[in-house]
Amino acid sequence: MPESGVTAERVRLGIVAGPDFEAEIKALDSTLRSIEAVLDLDQLRREIAELSEQASAPNLWDDQTNAQRVTSRLAARQADLDRVTSQRQRLDDLAVLVELADAENDAATRAEAEKELADLRRAVDALEVRTLLSGDYDSREALVTIRSGAGGVDAADFAEMLMRMYIRWAERHKYPSEVYDTSYAEEAGIKSATFAVKAPYAYGTLSVEQGTHRLVRISPFDNQGRRQTSFAGVEVVPVLEQTDEIDIPEEEIRIDVYRSSGPGGQSVNTTDSAVRITHLPTGLVVSCQNEKSQIQNRATAMTILKAKLLAQRKAEERAKIDEMRGNVTSSWGDQMRNYVLHPYQMVKDLRTEQETGNPQAVFDGEIDDFIEAGIRWRRTSGAAAATA
Structure with missing residues (x-):
């Protein structure tokens, strides 16, 4: 008809x-x-x-x-x-x-x-x-590092909230995840954490989450009940494959071993199995303490270091291109999303204008709308930059 x-x-x-x-x-x-x-x-x-x-x-x-x-x-x-x-x-x-x-x-x-x-x-x-995920490394698994920023104990707590948010997001999609290293803050939350999301296209998907995240709320750690603004940084790099050529000479790294801290199973906290690797030329430091074996932790830490060096190399290449185009970004431009719990309830992405009035759902891992909007924004802004 x-x-x-x-x-x-x-x-x-x-x-x-x-x-x-x-x-x-x-x-x-x-x-x-x-x-x-x-x-x-x-x-x-x-x-x-x-x-x-x-x-x-x-x-x-x-x-x-x-x-x-x-x-x-x-x-x-x-x-x-x-x-x-x-x-x-x-x-x-x-x-x-x-x-x-x-x-x-x-x-x-x-x-x-x-x-x-x-x-x-x-x-x-x-x-x-x-x-739209057609970048060189978009199809890879992802390594995510979250660090607390300005805001003291609230920032450490916020960093842990973000970590839980991404792991819950992975669970919703049945993507395996593995926490490689966690540095716990003294009072609450975390100073930093690195974990992997082991699924195809995890890097391309989560890479739009990289940047500075900002939380506004009544601080649960302030006995006067004052409003507190805190920050946390999210870094996302691709997991390397065997074909990636990142060669690190032994003389360029320093390896330290120490006893794991924080929650752990039998033997994890009783031997010097944790490994910290410092890349001397760049100052990059990575650590791993989730395995009982020092050898396993060393291998994992080297994988993370290589991934970060690869991401740094790509960032340097992008920076050279941006310099040629005359792009200048202020520090405020790194802030990509606000999470407001007081005086109103809202999560808003400052790049895409995507927003929701249900922050609790977002912290429970419902971030697909933000991620999809970010991927579309990245493609649109990239195309615009290419024609500028």
């Missing part, structure tokens, strides 16, 4: 409330076609076939590093394909459901279609955001 005919029929039946399904489905179809073109589904299927052949080789696990790379890549690419094809099938099914609702003038079926439309719109929007 032509589109105009369907609309006339719905009017005749009195089904005029709610969304314009024809326009909505057409828009979703267009977005999905763009996503399918960007991902190049034929090439994606060929890559999956090649990886599947490699994964089925009987001697695959003779080289464990390569085996992990192949199986991880295969799982990620298969998930990409399944994610797109499942949304395409949902869209086709939605069109059939709408036809059924119109043909039978069934309010219950129409309500079901409206709910599915809303769910599908969110899923396609999230899928579209994923296609």
Whole structure:
């Protein structure tokens, strides 16, 4: 039935409330076609076939590093394909459901279609955001470091709140996470912490969270109940792969071992198993204390150090480009999000204008809207800078 005919029929039946399904489905179809073109589904299927052949080789696990790379890549690419094809099938099914609702003038079926439309719109929007993650390291896992800033004990407490927020976000998406190092503050909260989010595209996704975060609230640590402003910094770097060339000569590092502090299991706090590595040329310091073995902690700390050096190298390259463009950013520009608990309730991103009146949900890990807005903002601002 032509589109105009369907609309006339719905009017005749009195089904005029709610969304314009024809326009909505057409828009979703267009977005999905763009996503399918960007991902190049034929090439994606060929890559999956090649990886599947490699994964089925009987001697695959003779080289464990390569085996992990192949199986991880295969799982990620298969998930990409399944994610797109499942949304395409949902869209086709939605069109059939709408036809059924119109043909039978069934309010219950129409309500079901409206709910599915809303769910599908969110899923396609999230899928579209994923296609924007095309940077050199966007597909990597992420290393996140949170540090307390100005604000004393409130800042330390805020840093711990942010750490919990990101770990809860990972849990909501069923992304594994692992805390590598935590430096506890004396009264409450943390001075700093480093943890990994082990999922494909975790770096590209979380990298938009990097920057200075600001909290305004009535301090629970002030016996006079005064309002306190505190700050915490979030740093996100990609986890390195074996193919990344970051060579660190032994003479450029100093390794110290010490006894772990804070909560820990059996043997963790009873031996000098914690490791701190200082990169002498840059002054970068990383530490790891989550494993019982000093060897394991050293290996993990070296991985973190290499990731930070890689991120520093990329930042230096970006800084040179910004200098050539004449970009100058004030220190205030690093502040990217406000969390206000008093005198009103609001979380607002200063770059994207994304906001919500439910800070508790945000601290419980509901930050997808902020992340997606940040990814779109980054793509838009990057394109604008490229044409400046």
